[in-house]
Structures are given as structure tokens and as C-alpha cells.
Amino acid sequence: MSLDAVLARIDDQLPAATDRLLELLRIPSISTDPAYTQPCSEAADWLVEDLKSLGIKAEKRITPGHPMVVGHVAGDGPHLLFYGHYDVQPVDPLELWDSDPFAPCVEETPKGRVIRGRGSSDDKGQLMTFVEACRAWREVNGALPCAITFFFEGEEESGSPSLVPFMHENADELRADIALICDTALFQSRTPAIVTMLRGMVGEQITVQGPDMDLHSGFFGGLAMNPIRALSKILADIHDDEGRVTIPGFYDGIPDLSPEIRAQWEALGFDWQGFLGSVGLSQPAGEADRTPLEMIWSRPTAEVNGIWGGYTGDGFKTVLPAKAHAKISFRLVEGQDPDRIRDAFRAFVRARLPQDCTVAFKPHGGSAASVMETSDPAFEAARQALSEEWPEPAAYVGCGGSIPIAGHFGSILGMNAMLIGFGKDDDAIHSPNEKYDLESFHKGIRSWARILDALSRKGAA
Ligand SMILES: [Zn+2]
Numbered sequence: 157m158s159l160d161a162v163l164a165r166i167d168d169q170l171p172a173a174t175d176r177l178l179e180l181l182r183i184p185s186i187s188t189d190p191a192y193t194q195p196c197s198e199a200a201d202w203l204v205e206d207l208k209s210l211g212i213k214a215e216k217r218i219t220p221g222h223p224m225v226v227g228h229v230a231g232d233g234p235h236l237l238f239y240g241h242y243d244v245q246p247v248d249p250l251e252l253w254d255s256d257p258f259a260p261c262v263e264e265t266p267k268g269r270v271i272r273g274r275g276s277s278d279d280k281g282q283l284m285t286f287v288e289a290c291r292a293w294r295e296v297n298g299a300l301p302c303a304i305t306f307f308f309e310g311e312e313e314s315g316s317p318s319l320v321p322f323m324h325e326n327a328d329e330l331r332a333d334i335a336l337i338c339d340t341a342l343f344q345s346r347t348p349a350i351v352t353m354l355r356g357m358v359g360e361q362i363t364v365q366g367p368d369m370d371l372h373s374g375f376f377g378g379l380a381m382n383p384i385r386a387l388s389k390i391l392a393d394i395h396d397d398e399g400r401v402t403i404p405g406f407y408d409g410i411p412d413l414s415p416e417i418r419a420q421w422e423a424l425g426f427d428w429q430g431f432l433g434s435v436g437l438s439q440p441a442g443e444a445d446r447t448p449l450e451m452i453w454s455r456p457t458a459e460v461n462g463i464w465g466g467y468t469g470d471g472f473k474t475v476l477p478a479k480a481h482a483k484i485s486f487r488l489v490e491g492q493d494p495d496r497i498r499d500a501f502r503a504f505v506r507a508r509l510p511q512d513c514t515v516a517f518k519p520h521g522g523s524a525a526s527v528m529e530t531s532d533p534a535f536e537a538a539r540q541a542l543s544e545e546w547p548e549p550a551a552y553v554g555c556g557g558s559i560p561i562a563g564h565f566g567s568i569l570g571m572n573a574m575l576i577g578f579g580k581d582d583d584a585i586h587s588p589n590e591k592y593d594l595e596s597f598h599k600g601i602r603s604w605a606r607i608l609d610a611l612s613r614k615g616a617a
Pocket residue numbers: 241278279312339
């Protein structure tokens with residue numbers, strides 16, 4: 157068994173692998189639009205046949221929504237699960253595409269060759285990097301290096317309504333030693349990255365009520381409490397001048413970054429000036445004593461997402477409104493419990509409510525952060541394998557948003573998950589003219605071959 161022979165096979169077979177991806181990209185599997193139910197089913201069929209061609213026992217599994225694809229191959233050593241999604245985003249506005257989103261092609265661009273088409277990056281191209289690595293491995297060695305479960309979803313772009321029930325119903329079948337998820341990007345389009353922390357979220361809508369009815373500010377103004385004034389004061393109180401959240405207990409239990417992670421993040425050389433500059437900003441607005449990467453990955457936030465009340469139409473109305481409203485969300489990190497944060501916020505608001513005002517809260521969402529067990533030797537093995545393939549060493553990174561699937565593997569199946577992907581910031585996922593660099597596809601396949609080699613050889617995971 158030789159990794160070099162597998163890598164050579166991948167190089168040699170890249171045109172054929174690209175052709176297979178183009179075939180999958182021609183199927184318009186838009187999951188959110190019922191008009192594309194049939195193509196979603198066809199994409200699942202295509203994947204079942206492709207897995208079967210690799211000697212994998214695979215089937216299309218029916219759900220109340222779009223089907224899942226599940227495949228298994230037995231083997232020695234660790235049991236890996238690979239997840240990707242075959243559904244894609246809608247293509248509107250179609251007139252902004254330079255070519256037919258479902259007539260994909262390989263295109264020369266000033267930055268190199270790209271595969272153009274809806275789903276090329278998110279997530280069919282990424283999904284196929286793993287499948288093609290398995291194909292090359294099998295062609296060279298006659299079999300895959302370890303037990304692998306393939307798990308492809310067709311509803312990721314439409315909220316994954318069937319995913320959690322399916323994982324519960326098929327937990328014993330899906331459980332493996334570790335999950336590999338290929339649906340993320342290179343850090344700043346160049347550094348291979350393993351996402352090891354995802355922030356959680358809590359949302360709250362609040363309504364502050366003052367008088368029983370809207371009042372005329374000429375009759376009541378100056379005498380009556382204006383609930384917009386009360387609400388604004390409370391919201392302004394959430395942050396101090398150093399960018400810290402002032403809600404009591406908000407930061408309790410949050411661990412500090414390990415020296416290893418801190419060093420990796422420093423080595424990333426995050427261009428925060430460019431990142432902020434790209435949206436017309438110049439100054440970090442988070443906690444003054446934290447780095448910009450900490451602000452978006454490992455520190456919690458409080459943000460007012462909307463605020464309204466009184467008269468906001470054209471012209472003017474000197475109303476003194478009865479009610480004022482706001483939507484507030486908190487991004488959570490390790491150590492923060494969503495219920496505790498919600499309670500602390502409500503207590504913070506109530507403590508600041510003036511006499512004659514009442515408040516009503518409406519909860520929206522509540523999920524804790526996901527943190528991967530990087531002490532699992534599979535992580536270091538994968539990080540080294542990635543570092544061998546790419547010009548820069550791979551890093552453990554955070555993700556300021558949430559990727560629910562990673563949390564589901566932990567909470568439903570008790571599995572650790574490694575999120576590794578090869579997308580670039582300019583892939584235009586979810587937008588017109590989506591592309592995947594041919595280099596990402598090629599090196600992505602080679603990366604998985606190296607990771608398969610490392611995980612199966614070390615018996616890691
Ligand atoms: Zn995706």
C-alpha cells in the first residue's frame with residue numbers, strides 16, 4: 157500500500173474526476189423549491205450508483221423530505237463517517253449568471269482554472285473530493301483503507317428538516333469513531349483549516365410598554381415616560397466603553413485559549429484591516445483586550461439586530477408611543493449555557509426598567525457552542541496530513557457562525573467531528589456564478605487521500 161501511488165493516480169485521473177463532478181452538477185437539485193423534487197431524487201440516485209461503483213453498499217433512503225444517501229464499506233482500523241450534501245441553493249437572480257448554472261464547465265480565469273456552476277463549491281465539489289480520494293485509493297490498493305460510512309443529505313440548504321429525526325432513527329447504523337465533514341473553506345483562501353469551535357446562539361425579542369395607548373407629544377410629552385427612551389437606555393447599557401458586555405455573569409465559565417491555539421491563530425496572520433476594509437470599516441469594535449480573531453471565533457457577543465417603535469413612515473408624526481421593540485441576539489462560546497444567558501439578560505432588562513414600564517420577552521432559538529475534542533489523535537494526524545499537501549501548515553480555526561450538523565454528530569451520536577474544506581472566499585456560494593477552483597478540487601482529493609492514510613495507518617480516531 158503506497159500513498160504515493162494513490163496521489164499519482166489522483167493526478168492522472170483528475171480529468172475523469174472532473175467529468176464526473178460536471179455530471180453531478182448538471183442535476184438541478186435545488187432543495188427548497190418543490191418544483192425540483194425530482195432532480196433532488198436523481199442526484200441521490202446518481203450518488204448511490206457512484207458509490208456502488210466503488211464497491212460500497214449504498215442506498216437511497218426515503219425521508220418525509222428529500223432522500224438521504226447512506227453507504228457502508230467494512231474494513232479494519234478506525235471507522236470513519238463522511239458527510240456532505242448534494243442539494244444546492246436556488247439560482248435567482250438568473251440574469252446575473254454569465255452562464256447556465258446547470259450547464260457547468262471548466263473555465264480559464266486570470267486566477268487559474270475554475271469549475272463553474274451551482275453547487276460546484278457548496279457542496280457537490282467538496283463532497284466529491286472525498287469520494288474521488290476513495291476511488292483512487294481503491295483502484296491502487298484494491299480496497300479502502302478502513303471502515304467508512306458515507307452519509308449524504310439533500311436538505312442542507314433548506315433547513316435540514318429530516319436530518320435530526322433520521323439521525324435518531326438510524327443512530328446505531330450511523331455511529332462511527334469520528335465524522336468528517338467537507339463543507340467549509342480554507343482560511344483566507346490559502347491556509348488549510350480544521351474547524352474546532354462553532355459559536356452557539358440565543359435570540360430574544362423584547363417589547364417595552366409604557367402608556368396604555370399612543371399619546372400626543374404636545375399633550376403628554378415631558379410628563380409621560382416614552383418606552384423608546386427606556387428601551388434605548390437599556391440597550392445602550394449592554395456594552396461598556398471597552399466593548400465588553402456588562403450583563404452580570406455573561407463571561408462566567410468561558411475558558412481561555414490554550415497557548416497552542418493562540419500560537420496557531422497568531423501564525424495565521426489574519427488581515428483584519430482588509431477584512432473590515434472590505435465592508436467599509438476600519439476599527440475592531442469588540443472587547444478592547446482581545447484580538448480580532450478572538451472576537452469572531454472564541455468570544456461571545458451581544459448584538460441588537462433590530463429596533464423599532466413609534467412612527468417610522470414618511471413625513472412626521474409627533475407620537476409618544478405606547479410600545480418599543482428590539483431584537484437582540486447573543487453568539488455563545490464554550491462554557492456559556494443558553495438558558496443561563498437568557499435568564500441573565502432578562503434580569504438585566506428588568507433591573508433597568510423605569511416605573512410605569514413593563515416588559516415582555518419572546519425567545520428565539522437557543523443553542524450552545526460546539527467544541528471539538530482536539531485531544532483525539534485523529535485531529536493532529538489530519539492536521540499533519542493537510543500540512544504535507546498545502547504550502548502552509550494547517551491550523552485549528554474557529555467559526556463565528558453555527559454549522560448545526562457538527563453539533564448533531566456530538567449530541568445525537570456521541571461522535572467527534574472534523575470540519576475540513578477547501579472552498580475559497582470568492583467561490584460565490586449561494587450567489588450567481590458560483591465556482592470551485594480546479595486546484596481546490598485537485599488538492600482536496602489529495603488531502604483526503606493523505607488523511608485516509610494517516611487515520612488508517614495510525615489507527616487513530
Ligand atoms: Zn454547504
